[in-house]
Amino acid sequence: MILEVVHPGGARTWHPLGERPLTVGRGFSNDLMLDDPYVEARHARIGLDENGGPVIEDLGSVNGLVGKDTRLPGRVPLHPGTEVRVGRTLLRFHDVEEAVPPALVDATASSATTAAKESQKRLARWRRARAVRRVVRFGRTTPARLLTAAAAASAIALYSWLGSAQRSSGSEALFAALGFAMIVSVWAGIWAVASRVTVHRFHFVGHVGVAALVTLAGLLWSVAIEWAVFFFPDAGLSDVLSIGIGLVLLAALVAGHLSLASGLSRQRQWRAGFAVAGTALLIGGLATLVEEESFSDVPTFSGIVKPVAGEWLPTETVDEFGGVMAKLKEQVDEMAKP
Amino acid sequence: MSFARSLLLVAILPWSHLVAQQRSVTTSDVFSRYADRVVKIQVVETGSAAKATIGSGFFVTGSGHLVTNYHVISKLIHDPDRYRAELIDVAGAVKPVAVLGVDVVHDLAVLGTEVRPPAHFSLARVTVAQGNRLYSLGHPEDLGLSIVEGTYNGHLAHTRHPRIHFTGSLNPGMSGGPTIAEDGRVIGINVATAGNQLSFLVPVERAASLLEQVLGPGDDPPARTLEAIGQQLRDHQDAYLRDMFVGETKMVDLGPYRLITEPAPFFRCWADATRRQELPYETVRHHCSTDDQLFIAGDQSTGVVDVEHEMISTKKLNSSQFFSLYTSVFANDNTPGGEEEHVTSWRCGTRNVRNAALPMRAVLCLRRYRKLGELYDGVLKVAVLGRGDSGLVSTLTMSGVTFGNVDRLARRYLERISWR
Numbered sequence: 001m002i003l004e005v006v007h008p009g010g011a012r013t014w015h016p017l018g019e020r021p022l023t024v025g026r027g028f029s030n031d032l033m034l035d036d037p038y039v040e041a042r043h044a045r046i047g048l049d050e051n052g053g054p055v056i057e058d059l060g061s062v063n064g065l066v067g068k069d070t071r072l073p074g075r076v077p078l079h080p081g082t083e084v085r086v087g088r089t090l091l092r093f094h095d096v097e098e099a100v101p102p103a104l105v106d107a108t109a110s111s112a113t114t115a116a117k118e119s120q121k122r123l124a125r126w127r128r129a130r131a132v133r134r135v136v137r138f139g140r141t142t143p144a145r146l147l148t149a150a151a152a153a154s155a156i157a158l159y160s161w162l163g164s165a166q167r168s169s170g171s172e173a174l175f176a177a178l179g180f181a182m183i184v185s186v187w188a189g190i191w192a193v194a195s196r197v198t199v200h201r202f203h204f205v206g207h208v209g210v211a212a213l214v215t216l217a218g219l220l221w222s223v224a225i226e227w228a229v230f231f232f233p234d235a236g237l238s239d240v241l242s243i244g245i246g247l248v249l250l251a252a253l254v255a256g257h258l259s260l261a262s263g264l265s266r267q268r269q270w271r272a273g274f275a276v277a278g279t280a281l282l283i284g285g286l287a288t289l290v291e292e293e294s295f296s297d298v299p300t301f302s303g304i305v306k307p308v309a310g311e312w313l314p315t316e317t318v319d320e321f322g323g324v325m326a327k328l329k330e331q332v333d334e335m336a337k338p
Numbered sequence: 339m340s341f342a343r344s345l346l347l348v349a350i351l352p353w354s355h356l357v358a359q360q361r362s363v364t365t366s367d368v369f370s371r372y373a374d375r376v377v378k379i380q381v382v383e384t385g386s387a388a389k390a391t392i393g394s395g396f397f398v399t400g401s402g403h404l405v406t407n408y409h410v411i412s413k414l415i416h417d418p419d420r421y422r423a424e425l426i427d428v429a430g431a432v433k434p435v436a437v438l439g440v441d442v443v444h445d446l447a448v449l450g451t452e453v454r455p456p457a458h459f460s461l462a463r464v465t466v467a468q469g470n471r472l473y474s475l476g477h478p479e480d481l482g483l484s485i486v487e488g489t490y491n492g493h494l495a496h497t498r499h500p501r502i503h504f505t506g507s508l509n510p511g512m513s514g515g516p517t518i519a520e521d522g523r524v525i526g527i528n529v530a531t532a533g534n535q536l537s538f539l540v541p542v543e544r545a546a547s548l549l550e551q552v553l554g555p556g557d558d559p560p561a562r563t564l565e566a567i568g569q570q571l572r573d574h575q576d577a578y579l580r581d582m583f584v585g586e587t588k589m590v591d592l593g594p595y596r597l598i599t600e601p602a603p604f605f606r607c608w609a610d611a612t613r614r615q616e617l618p619y620e621t622v623r624h625h626c627s628t629d630d631q632l633f634i635a636g637d638q639s640t641g642v643v644d645v646e647h648e649m650i651s652t653k654k655l656n657s658s659q660f661f662s663l664y665t666s667v668f669a670n671d672n673t674p675g676g677e678e679e680h681v682t683s684w685r686c687g688t689r690n691v692r693n694a695a696l697p698m699r700a701v702l703c704l705r706r707y708r709k710l711g712e713l714y715d716g717v718l719k720v721a722v723l724g725r726g727d728s729g730l731v732s733t734l735t736m737s738g739v740t741f742g743n744v745d746r747l748a749r750r751y752l753e754r755i756s757w758r
Contacts, residue, residue: 165655165663167618233688233699297676299684299703299717303669307657310724315692318752322745324687325702329741332706332714335682 006090021047038087053263054078145209152212153177195261203260210256230306247277369485378426378477394476394515397458402451406514409633439552439560442567444544448552461546476512498604502526502539568710579743583750592649618654638680640738657726664729668721695756716744
């Protein structure tokens, strides 16, 4: 992580943070000396907590650590984008990988227009990256997380309403949304308790946001799969795709929760996520293997139908369907062999 | 209450007693005259020496040939190493019997013994008038030889293979016994019951032709093995399915759809509609089926062909809601059950298919019989597409047919579905 210091006069300095703790204050014995009368001699300490996550700690100063106009608790976990004020000095934290804007073109040194164009392109790329970063940063805020949860609940209600053939479809939809809210609350609650134990913060809304985001993605995906299976019943890709995407979603769920409930590096979070998903795949795979061998007198087929105008639908002729039947014959003949 | 009822019974009893006595004169005559020609047949598990099935049979030649039902001795055909069959005559003597030939379609078997019966029935073609009194002989529930009176009610109108409707109560164990007229002519062989005095007989001429085949010179050997039974089934289904749905076929209109109905005279059709206030949709069903199942083994029967249409329509649901209902109706399983010993699991293929008239989603599910050679069960399910407020799920079920006929019938069926 990189620490950007914005001094009271507006000057900026940058300091890489390593494993070693860093003390911040006006005194000369500090690792980072600040020329700011509102800062204590020994004001704060930047280091790693017991889980290896970076934190800033107040060392009992008068003015403490201040966030956006509010005093922060004595110990604040640090993420890329976190801003903490000590006295009149602003401490801003960045990811090492964070892109900086490209160099401006110096007209006297490089008069070639190609260089100018190249520079323009780089600048545009950087701006796009910055926009994404801002969205991600916004996604981590409480209003964004609540918004995601509301979107997921609405999507579930809509899905339930569109899938209901009962008179009471409206109340069914409401019931589905409430059920979702209940399950997500319990789920996020469990993770929040875990977070309290590990990183001393509940992050309840954060966990709700993670669960809601994954639910939303899963719902969109299952709708997409339904349509794909309707249009291309024989593609056979649906199983592979739905298992693949299911695993990625499960990994994302675990990694998302771990990002709030642990100090693990991002890479480790995803590794843990995929470990969980892989285990689920293994168990599921074994279960299907066992089931595949067992006899059943109930057929399985994709009976999905969708409201599509006839001319939009790719179809085969009755003769081509005869080819499907011949293939089935080969399969059952093979199965009937002793 | 109970006092009043017993009074009533007492009042009725003398009269009914009198009637019974009058009749029992001829019945007991018939019984004493023909009882020694009827035997109990039992199939015994060789390991435990315990009875597996019991039924009845009767002598048809002086050299010890017996007629019974195929379903009485079917275990012997399926597992000849594990079972043996024996007869028990009126005197209680036990003698071994061997299967000489079966007719699985008509549920008949001819058995051979070394017994030389003093008297036997003859299997001549007979004509009887509706209402004639008949007597059925057999061993109901292993309770000893019994005689049951009933009346002849002609041949069933809606069956593919001939059956005599006999109004008398046949019970399990009487299967394979003869039903005769007063003078001892065999009218039919006891085969099935639908309860409440509604019973069925196999006409005697079927047994006569099987016996003829058994006694014949041997260029057309009678079936005794599972493979031969499979061949009988293949010949049988080919005879009535090969030309089904060809040429002029009866059609029925269901809402906007025009569909096949009553493919042959031996199909029986039923229709039914559901319009309930609390449901935002309506359902109309139309169902045609051949009633006659062929018995293969205790846990396998076959031979039913079935056409089912289910139309759903709505004025209240939006098209997305309607199609989720349509999907669930289409996914409903109405395939015949089966045991792993006899059939493979199903394999299904799904395609969006268009015939000359309309687009539809078509699913064919197929499974093969394990023991009877090239015989299959095929289920074709179709959901007509292209409308947002009505849908039609149509199912053609074919059991115990060759793949050639599954293919032919499925294609013809798909081609025949059209708009009104």
